[in-house]
Amino acid sequence: MLRLAYLGPPGTFTEEAALRYAEREPAELIAFGSMPALVSAVETGLADRAILPIENSLEGTVSTTVDLLIHETDLKICAELILPVRHFLLAHPGTRLEEIRVVLSHPQALGQCRRFLERCLPHAEQVAALSTAAAVAEVMRSDDRSRAAIGTLRAAELYGAAVLARDIQDQKSNATRFVVLALEDAEPTGVDRTSLCFTVKRNVPGALVEVLNELAVAQIQMTKVESRPMKSVLGEYVFLVDIEGHRKDPHIAAALQRMAEKAAEIKIFGSYPRDEDGLNGTRALRD
Structure with missing residues (x-):
């Protein structure tokens, strides 16, 4: 059976995503204490795959995951999963909202519930x-x-917490995209996404445009582009790109080759099936 590493303890959103992924392929779920540990688990054979959050519709990129892909690992993205996110304010049974002075949660969750916290618990740390x-x-x-604490309904059930307030996320259509990392990426399905990063040559005017223009020339749909600091020298950046299609598709492969010739460095994170069902589900919540 597939061994799937996730960010524990039980009751996290990553566990929820792992359980959803296990519906596609039966898996034994193994909890680890940090996202770097998830990567190490696959690299050392403790797990076959690892599932990590990479992007949230409210807070944007999950920097820890992206930095691992850029700087720390050669694992490949083999799948994605888009999960609606519902946040609950949880406390001891019998606790009243006006008693709360401290709210604990993951920084992403705190950010996704900023409006509720500002309006309903403005003085809470x-x-x-x-x-x-x-x-x-x-x-x-x-x-x-x-x-x-801000957490999931499953966490409330697991730890015996009471729900003080439900659906406290700033947007009801809040969703997180998770990626599954493995030693190899996926074979083409016809409905794929490819994720990559690259750096540009120094002191070359228009260097970024020259690299990205290869996608436009090949009529390849770019679904995401952003920059991250290189963490070496101030003012130097690595550019992250998602495109529709698989790296083995002939026109994609040719465009990636031309991009590599114009970029300083390029790294393919992997090609994998797009989670169209998950994306459509979050759009339905918005509409």
Whole structure:
């Protein structure tokens, strides 16, 4: 059976994504304490694949995952999964909202619930945790009723927390895109996405446009482009791009080759099936 690593403890959104992915392919779920540990688990054979969040519709790119792909690993993206995100304010049973003075959660969750926190708990201190589930577990281990956590409904059930407020995310269509990492990416399906990054040559005017123009010339749809600091010298960036199609499609392969000739460096994160069902589901929530 497939061994699938996810960010624990049980009750995280990543576990929810892992459970959803296991509906596609039966898997044994193995919890790890950090996202770098997930990558190491696959690299060392402790797991066959790992599932990590890479992008949220409200907060944007998950920098830890992207930086791992850019700088730390040669694992490939073999699948994606788009999951609607619902946030709940959780605390000890019997706790009233006006008692809350501290709110714990993962930084992404705190950011996704910014409006609720500003309006309903403007004086509460916001404390970052390693995961939403870890925040719920910490709150429930303490007898301090002035503390609450933002987490999932599953976390509430697992740790015995009460729901003080539900669906507190800023947008009801809030969704997170997860990627599955493995030693190899996926074979073409006809409905694929390819993710990559590249750097441009120094002191060359229009260098970025020259690289990206190869996609336009080949009529390849670009669905995402953004920059990240190189973490070496101030002012130097790596550019992240998602395109429709598979790296083995002839026109994609040719365009990527031309991009490589014009870029300083290029790295293909992988080609994988697009989660059209997940994307359509989040659009339905918005509409």
